[in-house]
Amino acid sequence: MKKYIPSELEPKWQKKWDESNLYQTDLTKPNKFYVLAEFAYPSGDLHVGHWFTWAGADIYARFKRMQGYNVFFPNGFDSFGLPAEGAAIKRGIHPKDWTEANIEKMKEQYQTMGPSFDFYGDLASHKPNYYKWNQWIFLRMLEKGIVYQGKYLSNWCPIDQTVLANEAVEAGKCWRCGSEVIQKEINQWFFKITDYAEQLIWKDDGNGVDWPQAVMEGQNNWIGKSEGILLTFQAEDNKIEAEVEVFTTAIDTVFGVTFLVISPENQLLSKYVVPDKKYEVDVYIKASTKKSELERKENKEKSGVFTGSYVINPFNSEKVPVWVADYVLAGYGTGSVMGVPGHDSRDHEFADKFGLEIKPVIKPKEGVTSAKVAADGFWDYSEIKGEFSEKSVLFNSGDYDSLTAKEAKEKISKYIESNQLGSIKTQYHLHDWSVSRQRYWGTPVPIIHCDDCGNVPVSYEDLPVELPYEVDYTPKGEPPLASNKDWLNVKCPKCGGEAKRDAETMDTFVDSSWYFFRYLDPMLESAAFEPEVAREIMPVDIYFGGAEHTLGHTLYSRFFTKFFKELGMTKLDEYAKKRVNHGIVLGPDGQKMSKSRGNVINPDDEVKKFGGDAVRLHVAFFMPYDGVGPWISERIWGPFHFLERVWGLQEKLGSEAQKLGKEDLKIMHRTIKKVTEDISEVKFNTAIAGLMEWLNYLSKKKVVEIEEFKNFLLLLAPFAPHITEEIWQTLGVSKVRKVPKVPNGKEKDSVDTFDTSKPFDTFFDSIHQQSWPKFDNQYLEEEEVNIVVQINGKVRETLKIQKDIVSDSKVVEKMAIESLKVQRSLNGVSPKKIIYIPGKIISIVV
Numbered sequence: 010m011k012k013y014i015p016s017e018l019e020p021k022w023q024k025k026w027d028e029s030n031l032y033q034t035d036l037t038k039p040n041k042f043y044v045l046a047e048f049a050y051p052s053g054d055l056h057v058g059h060w061f062t063w064a065g066a067d068i069y070a071r072f073k074r075m076q077g078y079n080v081f082f083p084n085g086f087d088s089f090g091l092p093a094e095g096a097a098i099k100r101g102i103h104p105k106d107w108t109e110a111n112i113e114k115m116k117e118q119y120q121t122m123g124p125s126f127d128f129y130g131d132l133a134s135h136k137p138n139y140y141k142w143n144q145w146i147f148l149r150m151l152e153k154g155i156v157y158q159g160k161y162l163s164n165w166c167p168i169d170q171t172v173l174a175n176e177a178v179e180a181g182k183c184w185r186c187g188s189e190v191i192q193k194e195i196n197q198w199f200f201k202i203t204d205y206a207e208q209l210i211w212k213d214d215g216n217g218v219d220w221p222q223a224v225m226e227g228q229n230n231w232i233g234k235s236e237g238i239l240l241t242f243q244a245e246d247n248k249i250e251a252e253v254e255v256f257t258t259a260i261d262t263v264f265g266v267t268f269l270v271i272s273p274e275n276q277l278l279s280k281y282v283v284p285d286k287k288y289e290v291d292v293y294i295k296a297s298t299k300k301s302e303l304e305r306k307e308n309k310e311k312s313g314v315f316t317g318s319y320v321i322n323p324f325n326s327e328k329v330p331v332w333v334a335d336y337v338l339a340g341y342g343t344g345s346v347m348g349v350p351g352h353d354s355r356d357h358e359f360a361d362k363f364g365l366e367i368k369p370v371i372k373p374k375e376g377v378t379s380a381k382v383a384a385d386g387f388w389d390y391s392e393i394k395g396e397f398s399e400k401s402v403l404f405n406s407g408d409y410d411s412l413t414a415k416e417a418k419e420k421i422s423k424y425i426e427s428n429q430l431g432s433i434k435t436q437y438h439l440h441d442w443s444v445s446r447q448r449y450w451g452t453p454v455p456i457i458h459c460d461d462c463g464n465v466p467v468s469y470e471d472l473p474v475e476l477p478y479e480v481d482y483t484p485k486g487e488p489p490l491a492s493n494k495d496w497l498n499v500k501c502p503k504c505g506g507e508a509k510r511d512a513e514t515m516d517t518f519v520d521s522s523w524y525f526f527r528y529l530d531p532m533l534e535s536a537a538f539e540p541e542v543a544r545e546i547m548p549v550d551i552y553f554g555g556a557e558h559t560l561g562h563t564l565y566s567r568f569f570t571k572f573f574k575e576l577g578m579t580k581l582d583e584y585a586k587k588r589v590n591h592g593i594v595l596g597p598d599g600q601k602m603s604k605s606r607g608n609v610i611n612p613d614d615e616v617k618k619f620g621g622d623a624v625r626l627h628v629a630f631f632m633p634y635d636g637v638g639p640w641i642s643e644r645i646w647g648p649f650h651f652l653e654r655v656w657g658l659q660e661k662l663g664s665e666a667q668k669l670g671k672e673d674l675k676i677m678h679r680t681i682k683k684v685t686e687d688i689s690e691v692k693f694n695t696a697i698a699g700l701m702e703w704l705n706y707l708s709k710k711k712v713v714e715i716e717e718f719k720n721f722l723l724l725l726a727p728f729a730p731h732i733t734e735e736i737w738q739t740l741g742v743s744k745v746r747k748v749p750k751v752p753n754g755k756e757k758d759s760v761d762t763f764d765t766s767k768p769f770d771t772f773f774d775s776i777h778q779q780s781w782p783k784f785d786n787q788y789l790e791e792e793e794v795n796i797v798v799q800i801n802g803k804v805r806e807t808l809k810i811q812k813d814i815v816s817d818s819k820v821v822e823k824m825a826i827e828s829l830k831v832q833r834s835l836n837g838v839s840p841k842k843i844i845y846i847p848g849k850i851i852s853i854v855v
């Protein structure tokens with residue numbers, strides 16, 4: 010027999026599958042199943058981390074197809090973004106040329122692993138027929154008031170020279186280049202995602218879909234819904250014509266207020282600063298703009314300046330000094346807080362530093378000892394509002410003394426509302442999404458600036474606003490697009506006067522927020538997508554991606570889906586029924602695999618050496634799909650030998666079909682069951698372990714029957730599509746079938762390899778079009794049954810009883826009594842009563 014040489018058979022089948030349009034989906038057929046793998050960035054070289062991401066999706070897609078679903082498994086490229094510009098600046102290659110070359114290269118690399126993508130339409134977000142729809146969405150949002158422009162203190166990356174969304178700042182650093190993010194006031198475009206904050210909250214029922222708990226919690230924390238009170242404090246000096254409103258979630262501490270803080274950016278501040286303090290406050294404001302939001306939030310070393318003015322606490326008429334301090338952020342609540350150093354740790358640090366009074370007003374109820382109360386009476390509010398809300402009691406709080414915190418909160422809130430001292434308010438930590446980027450390689454913002462007419466939207470007929478090829482994309486403080494004057498200078502669509510295009514581009518997260526809708530037809534010219542098609546094919550049934558997208562991409566896509574719903578383009582609330590977070594492949598050094606760390610493994614070499622099937626098998630086997638583990642190339646020998654042994658089984662096939670024996674049937678059905686269930690639950694590694702066990706069994710047999718071998722190949726097919734196809738075809742089990750040549754009538758590059766004059770052609774019968782094997786429970790049942798023996802309710806023994814005598818109570822009871830352990834427990838006493846529940850339990854009463 011020939012040796013197993015992957016390089017001889019894999020390219021052959023890849024070509025055949027491609028020519029036969031094997032994986033192209035006919036979206037008009039019923040029983041759809043949409044498998045989505047996260048949009049890939051074409052960075053140049055695929056590394057095995059990338060394979061890991063989509064290989065799981067491919068295995069799943071193949072499995073579902075064999076189960077009879079009409080699987081839609083598209084792929085495309087998230088091809089706008091900074092690295093293209095970085096490469097351009099470094100190597101002098103135009104971002105477009107660099108990106109397109111990378112896409113070609115990545116497609117070739119993908120091809121060597123035999124993925125079952127439907128590449129129809131070649132979706133790539135840098136193509137005008139894609140980003141045109143980003144612009145369309147932008148304009149629709151503008152119409153609906155979801156897009157606005159504003160000057161905001163923003164995260165600014167000094168290296169990339171661009172604004173960053175909060176989600177793109179990791180521990181104070183730019184997520185792409187790792188440099189320290191600074192704060193800069195910038196005019197920019199925003200998506201008002203905060204309007205959707207409530208809708209984006211995950212409810213206890215998981216919003217009717219199956220997403221990882223960690224993602225739902227992460228998003229909810231990020232949205233940060235918080236219910237509190239807006240309370241107004243009047244200035245003590247009636248010459249100050251401004252009151253201060255604070256947002257508090259701890260109104261039950263209102264008698265403990267000993268100071269009030271206004272954030273440095275708050276417009277109100279200047280009204281409270283007395284002339285004497287003006288200089289000091291100004292210096293302070295300047296200094297605080299240099300700090301990042303994170304620094305301000307987390308710095309334990311508090312800073313601030315007294316304004317010289319006071320407000321009056323409406324509850325006890327006490328004079329409260331007003332301070333400015335940067336631990337209070339401008340962008341949350343009202344940008345002012347009431348300082349309660351007796352119960353808020355930040356306020357406590359502040360009071361300590363400046364010698365302000367610390368006045369606790371809530372303590373644990375008598376007898377409650379588990380609360381953590383400090384020597385000065387400080388009791389952290391996180392404890393009070395939690396398990397102690399009813400085990401606490403107010404003091405120093407006027408009429409509210411001796412109420413629990415919970416009762417006081419309700420009562421004080423009611424008082425505030427009925428006396429119009431403030432109002433109940435739900436607040437969200439979520440910020441609006443800044444989408445302006447001062448970069449070249451992205452979607453141009455479809456706006457024209459006219460001195461007379463202001464911001465004028467480009468009309469829908471004039472979309473797309475194409476990204477010009479010729480620009481100077483080296484950062485010089487102004488957006489690169491502004492360097493192409495022919496592109497920049499236009500006539501105002503309203504007045505016809507001289508005007509300029511907006512030279513910014515959109516955040517690339519806009520591209521990835523809705524690509525899964527566009528996959529339905531990437532070539533469509535009349536709309537972003539066809540609502541009727543979306544109704545049939547959406548939602549995504551299973552979405553494979555990385556946990557790092559919890560706060561960015563997957564949240565934004567949910568927002569877009571809700572916006573599309575508002576436009577009547579979809580009825581969906583959630584776009585993906587199930588989300589699977591894949592694990593992380595580490596380099597051989599145990600660090601996360603990435604180009605910048607230089608620990609990347611190029612899969613091309615591995616595929617050359619072991620073949621695509623062995624590499625795929627290794628990807629699926631070397632750790633749980635959601636695990637974290639290092640890639641060690643030598644270990645691919647394991648899967649390779651496994652495949653060699655599968656190959657070798659061909660020699661053991663009997664010349665005439667014989668019936669399978671009892672043991673043969675048992676392990677076969679058991680493995681079918683295991684592999685079916687494990688793949689369903691995305692447990693690829695244990696599915697393969699099941700196949701290995703079966704292979705060991707088969708290898709020991711003298712003669713392997715065609716029936717068991719066929720089933721083995723079918724179960725292995727999603728993992729190792731080439732070798733299984735090769736053997737399948739030589740087994741002669743496939744029938745010639747008639748299949749439409751171009752299944753959904755869509756043209757494809759390779760279409761000319763068909764005879765298009767005839768609508769049908771004889772077609773090879775691929776293993777990947779076969780039905781998934783079914784298991785039969787009758788072969789799975791165990792021969793023996795475990796029966797528990799109890800004496801006076803205590804378990805004393807577990808008996809293994811042959812199945813055929815289980816129902817014979819006399820025999821079973823006798824065996825129970827005679828067992829050594831039972832004899833020892835009985836210790837000569839004879840039982841009063843024996844109750845036998847057949848197949849389960851024997852109760853002996855003494």
Ligand code: ANZ
Pocket residue numbers: 235256257258259262336337338339340341342343344345346347348349351352353389390436
């Ligand atoms: C007084 C108080 C006493 C507070 C106490 C808490 C505990 P969440 O849950 O995150 O919504 N706060 C309000 N606006 C702020 C801002 N712009 N910058 C910094 N802190 C701000 O937190 C709400 C609480 O955070 C508010 O309730 C306020 O402090 C503070 F024992 O008011 B609290």
Ligand code: ZN
Pocket residue numbers: 459460461462463501502503504505506508
């Ligand atoms: Zn104009």
